[in-house]
Amino acid sequence: MRRLGIDTGHELVVYLNKDSPICRSEGFGAHSRLELRVGTQRVLATLNIVQDGLLGADEAGLSESAWLALQPGPDERVIIAHPPSVDSLASVRAKIYGRELDGPALHGIIQDIVGNRYSSIEMAAFITAAGGDRLSLGEVVALTKAMVQTGAQLRWRQPLVVDKHCIGGLAGNRTTPIVVAIAAELGLTIPKTSSRAITSAAGTADTMAMLAPVDLDEAQIRRVVETCGGCIAWGGAMNLAPADERLIRIERALDIDSAGQLVASVLSKKIAAGSTHVVIDVPVGPTAKVRDHAEAESLAALLQQVAAAFGLQLRVLLSDGSQPVGRGIGPALEAHDVLAVLRNEPHAPPDLRAHALAIAAAVLELAGVAGADASLAMATTCLETGRAWQRFQSICAAQGGMRTPGKAAYQQAVPAAQPGRVTAIDNRRLSRVAKLAGAPAAPLAGLTLDAHLGETVAAGQALFTLHAQSPGELAYAMEYVSRHPCIVCVEASA
Template identity: 50%
Template sequence: MFSGDLAAHRWSDMEIAAFLMACAAFMTPEETLWLTQGMVKAGRTLSWNRGIVVDKHCIGGVPGNRTTLIVAPIVAAHGLIMPKTSSRAITSPAGTADTMEVLAKVDLSEAEMREVVETCGACVAWGGRVELSPADDVLISVERPLSMDTPEQMVASIISKKVAAGSTHLVLDVPVGPTTKVRDRRQALKLKKLFEYVADRMGLTMQVLITDALEPIGRGVGPVLEARDVMAVLENRPDAPVDLREKSIRLAGQVLEFDPALRGGAGEKRARELLESGAAAAKMDQIRKAQGPSPIANALGDLVHEVRAEASGHVEAIDCLRIAHVARLAGAPTDPGAGIEILRRTGDAVAAGQPIYRIYGSERSDFGFAVEASGENSGVRIA
């Protein structure tokens, strides 16, 4: 009843915000399960008539962690099906759907989504259009301006969307780092158990990976910049970000391990072969053509500011939260061309006055706020 009322927009934003705050403080695992079940029932569910339907998801919190757009074509090139439905950004500078929209249309109807999956083996579509767990979309619309992302609501949101999309097997990435959503391993294990509890009772086979997240992944933060990194990895360019490449291979390998025909432990090797041979890039080209051309501009913002090191030394740490905050102030993801290009990584030597990252934007007011914030605290600590 509650989820149905949400989907029918019978609750005001103020009432929804109060509910979310109550969830953050008092929600039990059983209540999280009940919410998940209700959210699935309140919307449409898809069926693919396949024994194994795979998916991969990251809980977020790490700027530039756009592995899904690399994992999906690798998995489809192998022969598994992956009907990926993604949300837009809630608290980050870019969600998977925001970045994919730079490359192709993501606003697909159910019929269009089915055609892409049947033709290509995978899609990367915005879940809001096909009304999968619509109650979750209503909650997200309130969470986004409040920058709320509670663990219980996160679990209900992710599991309900996967079950509604017809997924049977899921690899979940839980990044852990001092400036991410999950700060330590203890917190990660607690979240892992909650995910497993709900997934088991929803009939979803899940593999949870706890990964290190000490700094942003890749070089770009923001839709256009992140799409550029994704294509560099898929096209095996020599300048492609190694961290994004290797993490994507690892995650794709875990997804491929769901294939009964693949020998145990061979998933990562198979994923690397598909990427290095160009099969994954060809599959991504096929998916993009099937989904249709992007409806948005894919150019970087024409306003550029370089943030420079104030002292010589080496990069000791990069604050994920601060980098994401500055990128959002610059206009991402609403402005696809806004964001941050990271020029130095943790451990890199840097001289005073050298650029450590660039800020891009299109709107002078947003861009000005981002430049001002980076001056107050760049998010990069030099030792």
């Protein structure tokens, strides 16, 4: 075996010479799935064929992910064979043709995905076949159960464990760190596990990573929660519903997130994390993930039905998704917003503050701490007196030490072409611009929103400001902006 140093992401790849006798004798071709065995280690990898003299006929090149999975010793040899047949692919084909799948069929699919027996193409086929409204309620429940059962599950000594989640699709909206700090300070247990970005410019874990370490294992999470009452960690390091992380990678590439899969994704992680009471934020707006209230009500009903099947207490909040929440879009910029709210700074985004307080109040109310009005008053007092800020600092310290988010070296404002009133903001295109500027891979990149719906702006006044870590990324994002002049629409003054 040879370590080629090729980064193929999470895809395990093996490289063989086109003249390799193994390819000739076994009929292996490009993109074949192969089983690699080194001692007791076995992995499945996708074959790429090398045409030139990079590899000898008796050599197998490994991508970084394959090398790290096998961890071979010096000069160790690998046994290459056809992989065992993947029987669950028959269920995927059945779903493609419209058949409803039962619990064992869905469990088999998820078990094989977790076992790395599906290629990216096969996972894409399953996601597409189950997309849209093609999953029945029974299938969503079975899919959720399979995703829970094929990973680790946390159990807590506390009988009541709260959580919150936003379904996404709205730029900014980084309420989680604020809500966790308030809920934990007011005596609730809230072990929050969050995702990296899927189709957005930042996920909660990306933003929290600018403030403290998030790659915590189970023992570390238990220690933080025991000490502070809550945490904000990346769920991928925990092996909670591990199929979800694999499917999310494909969904990110396809840029799709259907209702049934969304519900299974969200609730499987909450159930696996040991939550008993969960508040789900569903932003609704013309350019949000959920476009109108009819779609939102349908999604809320599905969330409630699936949660009830697992005995999970759930409340769904429909919120305003017509524009971003907060000013920053991108990991560091959203972290700056979070800090401003927690510190009660004068320039803190008022919409982020208000939305975080509303969610925190819903968590308190669902947990039976107090009624609606009293819960909002409690959450507000906790924030205004600095208690939430102190709790947040304690959580960061327990997770490995608080960090200060930096700022990008390159910035450029996008001005209004005419005076008038802001009448529309395209959430999707704003997120697209932030990603073209480098977010979330470049954590200081993204944009700040300088004008909000209903505000009056002068000609030349900044509508939003791009932040990039390199001039090339800044130019790349600006080129997109030049082709889409109505990302923030200004209606001319009469």
